[in-house]
Amino acid sequence: TVDPDTEVCSLLGSKEGLGNLFRGLISYRSTASQKEVILVPDPGYASYGDAIRICGGLPMPLKMTPDNRYMPDFEARIKELKAEGIGPERIKALVLCYPSNPTGMSCTLDYYEQAVAVCKRHNILLINDPAYADLYFPGEEPPHSALEVAGAKDITIEFHTLSKPYAATGWRIGFAVGHPDAITALERVKGTVDSGIFKAIQKAGAFALTSPECEAYILEQNALYQTSQQLMVDGLRELGWPMDDVMLPKATFYLWIPVPPRFESATDFATQLLEKSGIVIVPGTAFGQYGEGYVRLSLVDTHDNMREALRRMKEDGFTWQ
Incomplete structure (x- = not known):
């Protein structure tokens, strides 16, 4: 439980x-050399x-890859930074975002x-941003909260938003819960x-939450996101993508896929796809240096438009090989 007077803060998103x-903070x-450090996921939400x-702070990346199942080792990263001259005393906070954007x-x-x-060991504030926690597929375990x-x-402050689950992005409403000192600073x-x-x-937000x-509506949308993912996975497989080797999320409306090897970079692939086929995707480097080699698809359009995108990719030669 949380104390609504000292451990909760309403937000404009x-x-x-x-x-x-x-x-x-x-x-x-x-x-x-004196800047205070905050650890952030990479690839991760660019606004962090x-x-x-x-x-005036210094964001330092937590490398998230398929090899670590997008869950990097915290202590190993702190040791790396210490070897680079950044001791734990300079690290103010650790930011996490699961399900991940x-x-x-x-x-x-x-x-x-x-x-x-x-x-707790290093006196670092844990900032958790589970913006997509409500968007998980039918039959799957709900994402956890820190x-x-x-x-x-x-040691934790956690942020929640109504933007994603209720399609209320422009309404600007959310809330934070957690440690009273962090809430007070906010x-x-x-x-x-x-x-x-x-x-x-x-x-309206209180009504939505209850x-x-x-x-x-959330359950209906989650089922739709699951079928959208399957449609796109099947379509990309037909275009030659090695989808059996891709880690598929069980939450959100995102799909994180590798860039075909013949392209110079993620930006090169995304730019050509836009200019030749009129399809908008986001290069992985928009989310950090470790996003190179990947692109993010947002599966929020109609199924007809997704099929049209796949058709254009095939027609314009955007296959894996």
């Missing part, structure tokens, strides 16, 4: 909350790094337990930049 938390240092840099991959509860233990871990609230910054959420939107009709 989780993106705003994350940016303001970084402002309240990072002490500005003009010298690069941008917001940290604006505040851009890969769609989830993590285990045991992984959250590791994260909490490491953060706050499920015993004692996690002592609220102090927010008090200087906004005056809260429009009351009608707050009431409405059986809205819960049914």
Whole structure:
């Protein structure tokens, strides 16, 4: 349970909350060797790094790959940074996002337990951003929360948004829960930049969170995302993609696929696909240096349009070989 007076903060969307938390957390240092560090997933949501840099901090990547099942070793990364001259005392926070944007991959509860233990050991704030936690396929285990871990609230702040599950991106509504000191730091910054959420939107959000009709909508959309993924996987396989070797997410509407080897880079592939076929995808490097070699597909269009995209790819020669 959480105390609504000290451990909860309403937000104009989780993106705003994350940016303001970084402002309240990072002490500005003009010298690069003194900048405070925040560990962020790479590939990961690009706004993390941008917001940290604006505040004078230094985002450092947690390398997420199929080899580590998109769950990198925290202690190993801290040791690497120490060898580079960045001691644990400079690391202010660790940011996690599962299910992941851009890969769609989830993590285990045991992984959250590791994260909490490491953060407690090194006095690092755990910032969890499970924006897609409600978007998991029928029959699959719901994604975990870091706050499920015993004692996690002592070191964790977790952000939630209504944008993804309720298709309410433009409404700008979300909330943060967790350690009261982190909530206080967030609220102090927010008090200087906004005056809260429009009351009608707050009431609509409260209705959505408690409405059986809205819960049914989420379940319906999740089933649709699953069939959309299968349609695209089957279509890419027909185009020669080695889909049996691709880790497929069981959540979100994203598909993270490798770039055909004949292209120079992810950006080269995405640019040619746009210019020749009119299909928009995002190169993996938009999400960090370790996104090279991959692209992100967002499976939110109609099935007819997805089939049309696959047809154009075949017609225009965008096959694996």
